Amino acid sequence: MPVFQVKHFFYALILFSLWACRPEGASSLIEQGGNSPQPSGLKLYKITGSKTLGAVLMPALLEAYLRQKGVQALEKSKLSGAYLYRWEQDGKKLRLELLPKGSQAGFMALAAGQAQMAMASKEIEDSLLAQLPALKEEQRLLLAYDALRVLVHKEKAEIKQLTKLQLGKIFRGEVRDWAEIDPRFSGPIRLYLRNEQSGSFHFVQRILGELGAVHKQQENFDYLLQDLANDPNGLAFAPYELPAGLSVSTVAVAGRKANLQDLQYLFRRPLYLYLDTLALKDPFWLDFMAFCQSEAGQKIVAQSGFASLAPSL
Template sequence: MKKANALFLLLTLFLAPLSYSTTLELNKPSLNSRGYLFEIHGSNTIGAHLAPTLVEQWLRHHQFETIERRKTTLTNEVEIWARTPASGMTIKVKIAAHGSSTGFLKLQSNIADIAAASRPVKHSENALFPSINLAQYENETVLAIDGLAIIAHPALNISHLTITQLGQIFSGEITNWADLGGPNLDVTVHSRDGNSGTFDTFKALVLSRGYSLTEEALRYESNEALSRQVAMSPGAIGFTAFASIGQAKVIAIVDGESLPMPPVTTSIATEDYPLSRRLYLYQANTENNYALDFLSFVKSQAGQRSVEQAGFVSQNLSEVQIPPNEHMPQGYRFLVSQAHRLTTNFRFVPGTKQLDNKALDDLERLSNYMNRPENQTREVFLVGFVNKQSNEFRAQILSEARVQSVKNKLRLTGVETNAMTGYGELNPVSDNSDERYALRNQRVEVWIK
């Protein structure tokens, strides 16, 4: 009983930021030595539009007035100006979007209050902060879910590509679309630059499978610039954030035994899409209460609605009806025909049975969802899957253990699950042949009836 109470207190501590409220001093806020309320540095994916939108919504939430977004003299930097609610004092928030790696350097030098990254913090970046672990819950905020979209010129008559084919294209092994059944047209490769978290994600998910980016690739600091150029260039292919597809054509992706998946909101939200990724904000024990309050706002329902308005995928839960197909296990196919899937998967810290940081927040999101009057008499079903194991029995046992773990933690938030099961290594969403990518198959789905 004492162990259960301790876990309840721990979950209460973890879940507090989603219950957003504030006691900030708004009329005479203190500014830093550069004249800013706080500063966000890092990812262009986040900083180009998403972070400015969220800052503006946060200011409106606190009834700041005359909110205005202003460009600076430096490319990919903006300032959000506003006046305090009563005193009329002018404040500014700075957002500099020069790539994920730059955010950690600015955070380490105490210039940034928040580092924005379109991929997880690297070990080398974490080492810049010897007294803390940036990957811990209190330092890492999952801002949104994004899908890395593979885009091509609109006239290209190819609908889907495998991860292997992507590697061959972006490494320069395939140089003509005719080699893939397309037109007799040279391939031109477009890529984000080396500071980009978007490039780091593409490198981790595609190039790390035995490829290196071709030296012929055209490089861009901005997602929008890359997307515009691909849409105008016959034979072009590139990768960009889901919110920056523009007029380009989207290519569906096949990973291992998965079906071709385009980047759509539901498959990105559940992180089933092979090139889905999380967007992050990091803080290093800052004493800036305005930055901390902004991070709490980001996790709230209002903050996540702003994420959706900016063109990214919100973590607020919604329901989707999935059509059953013949490839599904029989019992799973019956569940699919009777229930709706919620747009989250519970995932775990790699190599452990611990829920990861996003899953800890999703415990409260699911609890809030089930507490709505229209949902209080409905049933929640948990379905577990794992990556390929030494035998089917082990896979079945592990998937059921993951479900039981989530079931126990949900009970502490007041959510009872009336049915649960595990389907082992069936229904993969990622290639099971390589352990680095097969971890995506370790998941617990949530269904509601």
């Protein structure tokens, strides 16, 4: 092989190696779906974050929005908990990945430029805010309200309510046996929570303080509810909408039952969408956020088991 051909071959090999070993964040410009060049005319969008929002509500909102925009031949696939949407519009190929991984993961992806939108079941923390360029008010959208239930196994259904003080002591590990709550029962209190990537975990921690008691964490509420249904000594926080037929019972907190509309219920919480700064320049995201707060979008919120921004819906 001539010398110049060998030299060009090795240059090409080096360039290919650099491309193949590029860090994950290097693809973030493509994933932003903004004004940067896209491969083969493909425009990529990404939403990640809260599983509370990403399981049912966000797919329903996205699909209704795209239908309203007249999108034809919309393809939807699901793999390992992620949804992938493909469609064509105005001669362009578009792809959107919806990846529910927990509120913390959504915030981190937003800060790293790896997603345009984060779903969150809590407000963003100051420590993460420092990683984002001055977050503008229009980048945060109040989408809906949720209410976490406090649940026990059906065998403990006679325990009708707990106070905030009792819950705090239980989750700090100061109260460990059911006999300390109700003398009719005994046995170690076993606790079930979402994992620390979830907004639910951090929301409960903000209300009750440090969750220092031994507890089992689950990636999603489905597994958590299965654990509780199989444990007569269990206690858990769970979503407002529950599957039918579970051997669980809701406990009132400070005299108030779980209620989406009750502003005084201790574990009622707002749910948010956070938008990346660059995405503010993309009409797709601005239009989608407007749809989420529209009457049509808020009807979907109510139908999905959350409290809409308009109580009458």
